[in-house]
Amino acid sequence: MKTTNHLKTLSIYELRDKYLTKQLTPETVIANIISRAEEDSEYNIWITKPSLEWIYPYLERLKEMDPEQTPLWGIPFAIKDNIDLAGIPTTAGCAEFAYTPDADATVVLRLIEAGAIPVGKTNLDQFATGLVGTRSPYGETCNALNPDLISGGSSSGSAVAVARGLAAFALGTDTAGSGRVPAALNRLVGYKPSLGAWPVKGVVPACASLDCVTVFANSLEEALLVDEMARGFDGTDPWSQKINRRENSLPEKICLIENPEFFGPFADQYKEAWLKAVEKINKLNIPVEYIDSSYLSEAASILYEGPWVAERWADLGGFILENEGVAFPVTEEVLRSGAKAEFDAASLFKAMHKLQEYKQKAHQQFQNAVLMMPTSGGTWPRSMVRENPIETNSKMGLYTNHCNLLDLCSVAIPAPDAAENLPFGITLFSAKENEHFISGLADLFLNGVPSPVYESTTLVAVCGLHMRSFPLEKQMLEHGAEFVREAKTAPNYKMVKLPSTPPKPGLIRKNVDGTSFEIELWQMPLSEFGAFTVGIPVPLGIGKVELEDGSIVPGFICEGAAAEGAEDISYYGGWRYV
Missing domain, CATH: 3.90.1300.10 (Amidase signature (AS) domain)
Incomplete structure (x- = not known):
């Protein structure tokens, strides 16, 4: 050859x-x-x-x-x-x-x-x-x-x-x-x-x-x-x-x-x-x-140097034990390593x-x-x-x-x-x-595909009517945003129901005794972010939202003064449940 x-x-x-x-x-x-x-x-x-x-x-x-x-x-x-x-x-x-x-x-x-x-x-x-x-x-x-x-x-x-x-x-x-x-x-x-x-x-x-x-x-x-x-x-x-x-x-x-x-x-x-x-x-x-x-x-070392090798033994160990010497020698050696007592x-x-x-x-x-x-x-x-x-x-x-x-x-x-x-x-x-x-x-x-000029994006934390299946989701899509994943805020917030038409949630940061809320993360082109932000009505706005994992992303927040006279709905854990 x-x-x-x-x-x-x-x-x-x-x-x-x-x-x-x-x-x-x-x-x-x-x-x-x-x-x-x-x-x-x-x-x-x-x-x-x-x-x-x-x-x-x-x-x-x-x-x-x-x-x-x-x-x-x-x-x-x-x-x-x-x-x-x-x-x-x-x-x-x-x-x-x-x-x-x-x-x-x-x-x-x-x-x-x-x-x-x-x-x-x-x-x-x-x-x-x-x-x-x-x-x-x-x-x-x-x-x-x-x-x-x-x-x-x-x-x-x-x-x-x-x-x-x-x-x-x-x-x-x-x-x-x-x-x-x-x-x-x-x-x-x-x-x-x-x-x-x-x-x-x-x-x-x-x-x-x-x-x-x-x-x-x-x-x-x-x-x-x-x-x-x-x-x-x-x-x-x-x-x-x-x-x-x-x-x-x-x-x-x-x-x-x-x-x-x-x-x-x-x-x-x-x-x-x-x-x-x-x-x-x-x-x-x-x-x-x-x-x-x-x-x-x-992480990689866990696969063959840790207990994950026992998963192979769990599936094939019975065959190996019942058929001594049948498997390729080096393969049998690897499989048998999964039977070590240390992998409990x-x-x-x-x-x-x-x-x-x-x-x-x-x-x-x-x-x-x-x-x-x-x-x-x-x-x-x-x-x-x-x-x-x-x-x-x-x-x-x-x-x-x-x-x-x-x-x-x-x-x-x-x-x-x-x-x-x-x-x-x-x-x-x-x-x-x-x-x-x-x-x-x-x-x-x-x-070397002719790709669009590289465009930076930003995450946006969404907690209310802009979430999927809600009336303002279309605004996210109109501004080129794509849903990324569901997430939760850090337990540092309260949520109120604003007396607007239709009602909207207001996410307000607290120093103590806060709650964690379910939100959505969307990814939006930076070229659209400014125009999107301008259209948000008071008392809402875009600020920094802390997530459960400690990361901080731009997202919907509410002025603290809006809490006066508004219904506290924190116990729901998120707008979807209101």
């Missing part, structure tokens, strides 16, 4: 165009994939490889669909083999564990209903435990551009299938970085939505409370198209959440880490590539701030409480910001990973492990290569409600 810098990849949009103009048929595409999969057999991409025998029913199903009304009509995709495809064994990288599901995983079903064609189940680090792509009895998955290097894991086969042109996109999973590291090492986009945004029903759990289904694609636009099809609440999935991704927009600032660590035999090339990416970021006309990221590393209930709660501190800090820090980090600080030849499987794998999670623990969304995108056939990537992170920020910034970084 030789290195190659030019891969024949498949594009969702190009395929759709050729299908609609009758230049190509799905049958021809699938036949080509089956042929090329045989040619690439040494890459160890597949556990269930492409075969017309089982793909044929999906081709036949296309005849019942309108290609113009079905967004993924005829688009081939690969599925990591810890995600269920009805009638095809799910192995999770272990033949003895295998079972044949009767139903598709929810995300798989949604993609098939959108017209996509599953073409194979891909290799992975066994039980999704690893970030290197070498921990599989089905063979080490080779890097798509340089087969001597690791592919990254655990979603190894999924990434390489897309990079080698054997699928237009592929599903992976991500607990500690498995949907991002393989993207970076194979020059792909890896999109990891917020926890729960994509259902995980039909996925073999690694750490059920942290698992995400992810997508690998050749472009951001194609990854987001798949996201549109896969996203959505599933009432039969206990981890599912209703999380909408808003239209792409840019953050107020970009957070960077100082002096990131680089490792492995290509550390110098990776460092140089990082500096080039930072230089590019600094030219985007968005404020850049360097932050202390030590708490992110401390008390240690779990201590870790949960510490993690909650870190989570709160992260969501405040990235409320209107995006964090950029290297996706990986280096890579390794597969031979070096064999010699030192634990340390090399651990290094690969340096900039990924914190993400799901802190309930962040992220997207891994390619940056200029570190060297020929040596891809380098960055990852953008933000709070779970900010997927529009990471996609907007990724779009600007990758495509």
Whole structure:
């Protein structure tokens, strides 16, 4: 096998165009994939490889669909083999564990209903435990551009299938970085939505409370198209959440880490590539701030050095104990670490409480910001990973492990290569409600999209008729404001009912014996803020409102004199309950 810098990849949009103009048929595409999969057999991409025998029913199903009304009509995709495809064994990288599901995983079903064609189940680090792509009895998955290097894991086969042109996109999973590291090492986009945004029903759990289904694609636009099809609440999935991704927009600032660590035999090339990416970021006309990221590393250590590893053991321990010596040796070693006596209930709660501190800090820090980090600080030849499987794998999670623990969304995108056939990537992170920020910034970084001149915004604390579903919400929308989240004030206020028509609440600060009130936080362009403020009638106005978490934001307040003769409604706890 030789290195190659030019891969024949498949594009969702190009395929759709050729299908609609009758230049190509799905049958021809699938036949080509089956042929090329045989040619690439040494890459160890597949556990269930492409075969017309089982793909044929999906081709036949296309005849019942309108290609113009079905967004993924005829688009081939690969599925990591810890995600269920009805009638095809799910192995999770272990033949003895295998079972044949009767139903598709929810995300798989949604993609098939959108017209996509599953073409194979891909290799992975066994039980999704690893970030290197070498921990599989089905063979080490080779890097798509340089087969001597690791592919990254655990979603190894999924990434390489897309990079080698054997699928237009592929599903992976991500607990500690498995949907991002393989993207970076194979020059792909890896999109990891917020926890729960994509259902995980039909996925073999690694750490059920942290698992995400992810997508690998050749472009951001194609990854987001798949996201549109896969996203959505599933009432039969206990981890599912209703999380909408808003239209792409840019953050107020970009957070960077100082002096990131680089490792492995290509550390110098990776460092140089990082500096080039930072230089590019600094030219985007968005404020850049360097932050202390030590708490992110401390949070990340909880995943494998703390009691969270016991969650893996809770799901897979029974199988390991009943099947001694069946699992890949290094995988079994990692899983068994979850059975240590030190990981008792008390240690779990201590870790949960510490993690909650870190989570709160992260969501405040990235409320209107995006964090950029290297996706990986280096890579390794597969031979070096064999010699030192634990340390090399651990290094690969340096900039990924914190993400799901802190309930962040992220997207891994390619940056200029570190060297020929040596891809380098960055990852953008933000709070779970900010997927529009990471996609907007990724779009600007990758495509140089003509974006509107950067416009600063401000939070506005709203406590009355300007809240959602109330009569003056329209004023917020007219001034370009967007709802951010619900919040509470610090317990330093009273609320009165003003004798206006219609009645309005007045939030008044008190020095002692105050109350905390439920409010809403909205984000408004500064260019609109002045005009909005001018229209607020006395005795109301905009001042500084202290929130429950100690932060201070602009918001509606009321003159103290207005309390005279007004009804004190503090006991309600908020205007919605009056």
